[in-house]
Amino acid sequence: NAGVTQTPKFRVLKTGQSMTLLCAQDMNHEYMYWYRQDPGMGLRLIHYSVGEGTTAKGEVPDGYNVSRLKKQNFLLGLESAAPSQTSVYFCASSSGLVYGYTFGSGTRLTVV
């Protein structure tokens, strides 16, 4: 039982390049989330989804897009990467807030 799997684990991008981060969960969870973690700022919500085909903006959505075409996958895209997007990105999933979240192991992204 893999839980929440994020790929890739590490990536270095040049300013202006694009990339997609993949999150996959095998727990049949309805809700999925993308957070970024920066020192001293905790976790900030980028986008989230409450079901297949739905997405919603979080606290810091600018510069990112998401898609949830299949229930088990949640993709985070950066169309034109900027140094300010250097961060650790975490995906999480949940079957309901009463249970909390299950987190992936993170993607460390550096934009140079």
Place this chain on the structure above:
Amino acid sequence: AQSVTQLGSHVSVSEGALVLLRCNYSSSVPPYLFWYVQYPNQGLQLLLKYTTGATLVKGINGFEAEFKKSETSFHLTKPSAHMSDAAEYFCAVREGDYKLSFGAGTTVTVRA
């Protein structure tokens, strides 16, 4: 709106000493409260949670927390620190029906 305040970004304790991490929250709905732990270069793991019922909740690795409605607090404690408790700890509160809001985190260092 919901928010979480963790008092102290860094806590240093001696091995065998009490660990106390403070969390205060604001919430316009009955709170669901969580503590997560993050070891270096890993994702977040659920330590414990309060949703309803008993206000003193026990979690993994000997941690416990008490929900105090009158003080809007959910402080995390462990009677005797172990070297393996060195990590970053996050308090979280539910925000509406679908999201959690996280505190900025507290880094725990354990001195031998």
